[in-house]
Amino acid sequence: MTSGTTESGREITGASIVLDGVEKHFRGQSEPAVAELDLEIAAGEVVAFVGPSGCGKTTTLKMINRLIEPTSGRILIDGRDVTGVNPDKLRQSIGYVIQSGGLFPHWTVERNVGAIPRILGWDKARIAERTEYLLELVGLDPAEYAHRLPKDMSGGQQQRVGVARALAADPPVLLMDEPFGAVDPITRVRLQDSLIEIHKELGKTIVVVTHDFEEATKLGDRVLILSKGGHIEQFATPAEILATPANEFVSEFIGSGATLAQLSLTRVKDTEYDPVTTARVGESSAAVVARARAQGHRWVVVVDSTGVPIAWPSLDEIGATDEVAGFVDNRLPVVAPSSTLHDALDQMLAASQGGALVAVSGGPLLGWVRIGTIIEVIRGQLGDAHADEASYVEFAEAEAENGGAS
Numbered sequence: 010m011t012s013g014t015t016e017s018g019r020e021i022t023g024a025s026i027v028l029d030g031v032e033k034h035f036r037g038q039s040e041p042a043v044a045e046l047d048l049e050i051a052a053g054e055v056v057a058f059v060g061p062s063g064c065g066k067t068t069t070l071k072m073i074n075r076l077i078e079p080t081s082g083r084i085l086i087d088g089r090d091v092t093g094v095n096p097d098k099l100r101q102s103i104g105y106v107i108q109s110g111g112l113f114p115h116w117t118v119e120r121n122v123g124a125i126p127r128i129l130g131w132d133k134a135r136i137a138e139r140t141e142y143l144l145e146l147v148g149l150d151p152a153e154y155a156h157r158l159p160k161d162m163s164g165g166q167q168q169r170v171g172v173a174r175a176l177a178a179d180p181p182v183l184l185m186d187e188p189f190g191a192v193d194p195i196t197r198v199r200l201q202d203s204l205i206e207i208h209k210e211l212g213k214t215i216v217v218v219t220h221d222f223e224e225a226t227k228l229g230d231r232v233l234i235l236s237k238g239g240h241i242e243q244f245a246t247p248a249e250i251l252a253t254p255a256n257e258f259v260s261e262f263i264g265s266g267a268t269l270a271q272l273s274l275t276r277v278k279d280t281e282y283d284p285v286t287t288a289r290v291g292e293s294s295a296a297v298v299a300r301a302r303a304q305g306h307r308w309v310v311v312v313d314s315t316g317v318p319i320a321w322p323s324l325d326e327i328g329a330t331d332e333v334a335g336f337v338d339n340r341l342p343v344v345a346p347s348s349t350l351h352d353a354l355d356q357m358l359a360a361s362q363g364g365a366l367v368a369v370s371g372g373p374l375l376g377w378v379r380i381g382t383i384i385e386v387i388r389g390q391l392g393d394a395h396a397d398e399a400s401y402v403e404f405a406e407a408e409a410e411n412g413g414a415s
């Protein structure tokens with residue numbers, strides 16, 4: 010395992026992955042699914058594989074943990090050739106997450122997460138401690154979820170358990186095959202944000218296969234664009250790919266998604282937040298209104314006992330009852346600092362609000378970001394070179410004027 014720190018000072022616990030002339034020729038097929046692929050992924054890096062259907066993304070991913078045996082070539086993890094290693098042993102050291110979660114439906118969450126540590130012979134106390142840590146890491150309260158069955162959880166929650174399970178034995182590498190492909194768009198954004206947080210915390214090497222170029226630009230430090238036969242068209246940072254597509258294939262592939270992907274290059278944390286007045290359920294409404302007025306705020310954010318925002322009422326709405334009500338607004342636009350500007354705009358427009366609250370998942374409320382702030386950033390990004398995209402800005406501005414919390 011490689012040690013050291015990233016630019017942000019985080020410890021790298023991931024391992025490098027090298028594919029050296031790797032090829033997969035399925036029996037009965039005239040062409041190889043993946044031909045002579047050379048690829049180097051640095052320790053602690055997140056790499057997203059994208060490309061048209063059938064280009065060999067999944068085959069390449071599954072060769073890394075040898076769920077698919079390469080026909081030829083070498084695969085090195087942390088410098089060690091793993092093509093001759095016992096595949097079961099190898100898979101215990103590489104986390105793997107698939108689209109549907111792949112959980113055992115009749116096992117509790119706790120049992121699912123502890124599956125590999127049990128095979129590795131960990132004692133019960135160590136497994137219990139690790140499970141609790143991991144459930145918290147993926148944003149699930151252990152007290153509430155450890156004893157649940159996957160069938161009694163939402164798709165997004167099951168995916169969180171899938172990630173916890175994949176990380177159970179602290180593998181240096183995490184492979185993910187369309188991990189968020191089967192959940193609704195809002196859950197998808199939250200799961201992406203959680204993955205970014207987890208990566209920041211753990212510094213693993215992550216390889217993620219996705220159909221969605223925008224998701225690739227959001228998650229990947231670098232994006233690998235493949236064409237048929239696992240041919241590399243471009244392997245570069247999202248910004249590089251958008252600024253200088255390597256060839257016509259890449260330009261066409263990113264084509265209509267390019268504008269949205271531009272918005273994905275800037276994160277909410279790169280913009281300015283405005284402060285909010287918060288209120289607790291049951292507090293005196295008059296005191297809350299006075300506090301908000303003193304700050305010049307026309308809205309307050311009601312938070313639950315753990316500090317998680319639950320509603321964003323106006324002062325008139327707050328003043329309608331003596332005490333702050335515990336109403337939970339299920340459409341509340343909340344984004345994480347790692348969310349992209351595109352995620353933030355989506356949330357605002359879906360909620361018909363002129364802003365979105367910024368909160369670390371399950372953590373403190375940091376403030377709110379105005380649609381106007383985002384529009385300014387987009388304007389700067391698009392510049393004059395993309396005058397036609399101005400219509401998107403106008404659309405967003407019109408939405409902002411039509412109402413919401415700005």
Ligand SMILES: Nc1ncnc2c1ncn2[C@@H]1O[C@H](COP(=O)(O)OP(=O)(O)OP(=O)(O)O)[C@@H](O)[C@H]1O
Pocket residue numbers: 035036038042060061062063064065066067068069220
């Ligand atoms: N088990 C198999 N036997 C024979 N051919 C296979 C097998 N698995 C994949 N292939 C073929 O290999 C090629 C690459 O498939 P692969 O699943 O890796 O593509 P992909 O890029 O992940 O596609 P998608 O985005 O549709 O999942 C395809 O032509 C596919 O039909």
